[in-house]
Amino acid sequence: MDFAYVAAGAASGLLIGLTGVGGGALMTPVLLLVFGVAPANAVATDLWFAAITKLVAVLRHRRQAAVDWPVVRRLWLGSLPVALFAAVMAGMGAQLGKRAWLTQAIGLMVCLAALSLLFGPWLLRKAAAAPLDAAQPPPRWQAALTVCAGGGIGGAVALTSVGAGSLGVVLLMAIYRRRLSPQQVVLADLVHAIPLAMVAGLAYAGMGQVNERMLGLLLLGSLPAAWVGSHLAHLLPPRRLQVALAGVLLLVGVKSAMS
Numbered sequence: 001m002d003f004a005y006v007a008a009g010a011a012s013g014l015l016i017g018l019t020g021v022g023g024g025a026l027m028t029p030v031l032l033l034v035f036g037v038a039p040a041n042a043v044a045t046d047l048w049f050a051a052i053t054k055l056v057a058v059l060r061h062r063r064q065a066a067v068d069w070p071v072v073r074r075l076w077l078g079s080l081p082v083a084l085f086a087a088v089m090a091g092m093g094a095q096l097g098k099r100a101w102l103t104q105a106i107g108l109m110v111c112l113a114a115l116s117l118l119f120g121p122w123l124l125r126k127a128a129a130a131p132l133d134a135a136q137p138p139p140r141w142q143a144a145l146t147v148c149a150g151g152g153i154g155g156a157v158a159l160t161s162v163g164a165g166s167l168g169v170v171l172l173m174a175i176y177r178r179r180l181s182p183q184q185v186v187l188a189d190l191v192h193a194i195p196l197a198m199v200a201g202l203a204y205a206g207m208g209q210v211n212e213r214m215l216g217l218l219l220l221g222s223l224p225a226a227w228v229g230s231h232l233a234h235l236l237p238p239r240r241l242q243v244a245l246a247g248v249l250l251l252v253g254v255k256s257a258m259s
Contacts, residue, residue, distance in 0.1 A: 005217035008034070009049075013222030016053055018229040025113035025249055027218070028106055028161045033255065037211075039103050040090065044204030045211050046161040049218050051197035056226060058190045067191050068184055071176060074143055075168075075192045078150030079157070080199050086158035087203035107257030109162035114249035116170055145175055150192070157193075158200040168192060 012027050027049055031042035149171045156167060168189035172180060180188065204210055 002217055004035070005214055006221035009218035009221030010225040011221075012049075012218075013053065013225035014229040016222070016226050016229065018232060025110050025162050029110055029249075029253070029255075032103060032106065037214075039106065040204070040209050041211055043090075043106070043159070043161045044201060044209035045215050045218070047157070047197045047201035047204065048210060048215050049222070050161065051194050051201060052219060053222055053226060054190050054194050054197070056223070058187070058194065066184070066187075068176075068180060068188055071146065071172070071180070071188050072192050074146035075150035075153070075188075076195065078147035078152075079154030079192065079196050081154075082151040083154035083158040083196055083200040084203055086155045087200040088207075090159055090204075104257045106160045106162060107253045107255070109156060109160045110249050110253030111257065112167065113162055114246040114253060116167070118243065118246045142175060149175065153192075154196060154200075157196055158203075161197075161200075 008027070008030050012030075015026065028042050028046045031037040031046065032039060037045070153167050153171070156162065169185055172185045172188060176185070201210065
């Protein structure tokens, strides 16, 4: 069983290194469907798994773009308190691990992640073609909408561990289409996701929901595999890998949602 956890972490880490995605959206369903982990424990453990692996991704992406801190702070203003509240409420549920609705919610979020893989690159290309105009005064609704978007992402991540990447990039592209470059969108989403996962993960950990041994085994496989994947990315067609991963996630998401 130990080797199986290491292998699952390695597979997820390799996908993250090759394509930049696939961590939370893939790991939580694997823990649920393959290893039979209770939903609350799967979510709690995967939150820490995602936070640590995304920290590595941030170090790579910072070489290509600068962090737009005002945007990230607005996201945190909405996401962190909502995530903390949602995680505490979820962790306090005595029968949370036995409720089918949580597995179904995870399945729906995984399906959204798959759709974002299919259409996200198209949105990024479209945004890259649009001229940036950071000097133009932002719309009045922009800041408030960013906080609300952060709140929605925070609730989704705290309950399912899925959503920071799949929802964050799409929402940022829609709200800041003429302010952020595609590289800045990806970096802002990653920087926002790390404290978000940690806040929710700390709430779950305080209630004994995180499986530290399982987390260690997953990271033992994922971290070196992510490093290898990042160096092999230029040798393989990442778009084909993303499409293939999206197909797998759709199947897994539908299976989880119907369970």
